[in-house]
Amino acid sequence: MEVAAHEKLEKIQELKNLGVKPYNGRFEKTHTVSAIRTGEASLVASGERVRTAGRLMAIRRHGRALFADLQDHTGRIQIYVKRDVLGDDRFAVFRAIDVGDLVGVEGEVFRTHAGELTVLVRDFVFLGKCLHPLPEKWHGLKDVEVRYRKRYLDLIMNPEVREIFLLRSRLIREIRAFLDARGFIEVETPMMQVVPGGALARPFKTFHNALGMELYLRIAPELFLKRLVVGGFEKVYEINRNFRNEGISVRHNPEFTMLELYEAYGNYETMMRLCEELIASVVFKLFGTYTVTYQGMTIDFTPPWKRIVLPEVLYEKTGVDVLEDPLDVIREKVRALGMAFDENWDRGKFVNELLERFVQPELVHPTFVLDYPVEISPLAKAKEDDPRLAERFELFIGREEIGNAYSELNDPFEQRKRFEEQARKKAKGDLEAHSIDEDYIEALEYGMPPTGGLGIGIDRLVMLLTNVSSIREVILFPLLRPVGD
RNA sequence: GGGCCGUUAGCUCAGUAGGUAGAGCACCGGACUUUUAAUCCGGGUGUCGCAGGUUCGAUUCCUGCACGGCUCACCA
Numbered sequence: 001m002e003v004a005a006h007e008k009l010e011k012i013q014e015l016k017n018l019g020v021k022p023y024n025g026r027f028e029k030t031h032t033v034s035a036i037r038t039g040e041a042s043l044v045a046s047g048e049r050v051r052t053a054g055r056l057m058a059i060r061r062h063g064r065a066l067f068a069d070l071q072d073h074t075g076r077i078q079i080y081v082k083r084d085v086l087g088d089d090r091f092a093v094f095r096a097i098d099v100g101d102l103v104g105v106e107g108e109v110f111r112t113h114a115g116e117l118t119v120l121v122r123d124f125v126f127l128g129k130c131l132h133p134l135p136e137k138w139h140g141l142k143d144v145e146v147r148y149r150k151r152y153l154d155l156i157m158n159p160e161v162r163e164i165f166l167l168r169s170r171l172i173r174e175i176r177a178f179l180d181a182r183g184f185i186e187v188e189t190p191m192m193q194v195v196p197g198g199a200l201a202r203p204f205k206t207f208h209n210a211l212g213m214e215l216y217l218r219i220a221p222e223l224f225l226k227r228l229v230v231g232g233f234e235k236v237y238e239i240n241r242n243f244r245n246e247g248i249s250v251r252h253n254p255e256f257t258m259l260e261l262y263e264a265y266g267n268y269e270t271m272m273r274l275c276e277e278l279i280a281s282v283v284f285k286l287f288g289t290y291t292v293t294y295q296g297m298t299i300d301f302t303p304p305w306k307r308i309v310l311p312e313v314l315y316e317k318t319g320v321d322v323l324e325d326p327l328d329v330i331r332e333k334v335r336a337l338g339m340a341f342d343e344n345w346d347r348g349k350f351v352n353e354l355l356e357r358f359v360q361p362e363l364v365h366p367t368f369v370l371d372y373p374v375e376i377s378p379l380a381k382a383k384e385d386d387p388r389l390a391e392r393f394e395l396f397i398g399r400e401e402i403g404n405a406y407s408e409l410n411d412p413f414e415q416r417k418r419f420e421e422q423a424r425k426k427a428k429g430d431l432e433a434h435s436i437d438e439d440y441i442e443a444l445e446y447g448m449p450p451t452g453g454l455g456i457g458i459d460r461l462v463m464l465l466t467n468v469s470s471i472r473e474v475i476l477f478p479l480l481r482p483v484g485d
Numbered sequence: 486g487g488g489c490c491g492u493u494a495g496c497u498c499a500g501u502a503g504g505u506a507g508a509g510c511a512c513c514g515g516a517c518u519u520u521u522a523a524u525c526c527g528g529g530u531g532u533c534g535c536a537g538g539u540u541c542g543a544u545u546c547c548u549g550c551a552c553g554g555c556u557c558a559c560c561a
Contacts, residue, residue: 007512007530067519134495137522138496140497202559246560247560250555401561402561403561481552
């Protein structure tokens with residue numbers, strides 16, 4: 001135990017000497033703090049007693065009385081503790097309570113001369129000792145590393161952090177409500193997979209002892225959700241974690257949360273309409289407006305959203321015709337644009353890089369970018385009128401990629417060809433190439449309806465809606481290196 | 486993984502052109518029954534991230550390491 005806690009241990013002894021158990025007790029609340037505020041008029045008029053509980057965030061002692069600020073998950077309220085109300089013995093007990101301790105109080109609600117809504121404490125129960133001093137009341141806890149490592153302290157001290165995670169919770173609840181209302185069913189598919197698929201990414205590897213086999217943490221639930229579509233679940237979704245063994249940055253955490261949904265008999269058109277309706281309606285539910293400010297940008301979510309065709313917009317912005325230009329011509333033009341590139345980049349890689357460099361910075365308002373090259377979309381159906389392109393779109397908002405969707409490839413023969421192409425890439429050392437999943441092909445062989453699929457990065461959506469620039473601010477416990485001794 | 490920056494009291498931060506360090510809040514003791522960054526009086530509680538090096542002497546200069554932030558690379 002640290003030195004800092006030493007005096008607190010003496011406080012525990014003092015409490016015990018006064019007959020108070022430092023960790024026992026229970027308490028039934030009649031009101032949360034916000035309920036007291038909401039019900040102020042009738043509570044003050046009636047003199048009704050309320051019972052509420054929380055953590056003491058500040059204590060102002062005045063000899064034979066004291067004021068304290070009690071915080072629960074809904075807010076803070078002042079309490080007033082007087083010796084002539086409690087009696088000498090009980091008041092002495094309260095005097096032994098520290099900032100950070102947990103208490104339950106009972107009393108009536110009034111306003112002080114200064115106009116502060118206050119609970120006059122008639123009785124109280126000690127509910128838990130805090131052995132460490134809380135961070136400073138005025139500046140709070142600022143140290144980013146400590147905030148992430150001790151998120152509980154961050155949540156105690158920083159109400160705006162609490163708000164971020166409350167909003168995250170409400171957002172996910174609204175998404176579920178939206179999808180449930182449209183007949184989607186929520187499912188859970190394997191996190192541990194024998195063949196990691198559904199995305200182009202490097203997986204985490206683990207090992208099952210009893211079965212004696214390697215397993216992978218999933219990089220996406222896609223192939224399992226589509227097996228369910230084959231099985232007759234025509235509208236399914238899953239909101240859960242994906243794991244990708246890649247670099248960490250302000251927009252990447254090794255585990256992150258995705259919404260994936262599939263709708264049988266739809267396609268990427270269907271998904272565009274569903275996507276804008278889903279996000280726009282959830283934004284409106286949360287904020288009562290379609291306008292959100294993100295990092296200085298004003299983002300308008302009012303549907304319908306802008307659609308741009310990727311090969312066309314790339315040609316407009318860069319003069320590169322990613323479909324017709326031979327690879328060496330593309331290289332020549334990209335060189336002329338002054339952009340660095342690698343000699344082994346293929347067409348798909350150039351598309352991604354040009355998009356990121358020349359188009360993405362302008363995509364502030366929600367924008368669907370349509371028609372990606374087939375070679376970087378191995379699970380998507382090709383366009384009828386141009387087999388080089390997939391019926392696929394990505395959604396950009398606030399210059400960030402938020403979603404990805406396509407008409408699902410349901411032709412098992414074509415899927416096998418695509419997998420084999422990926423296998424060739426993998427053989428050439430592409431660590432992110434898709435694995436061949438024979439079991440999935442067999443599922444397709446039973447017949448999958450034409451289907452639209454959509455993925456939305458929940459963490460990034462929360463970032464947009466809470467105006468934070470780091471993904472760690474929207475993940476309660478982001479991955480950090482352990483601190484050494 | 487590369488580059489840049491950071492790490493000093495429980496917290497937020499100063500500081501030492503090399504002589505083992507300060508402020509506010511918190512905390513401890515005292516006064517105070519409507520305060521609210523309460524106030525008033527008294528008290529500094531520290532491995533200056535870790536390990537080496539240079540030096541009579543290192544928190545300060547040098548090197549390495551750890552952790553974090555930003556950024557590039559990779560990706561969603």
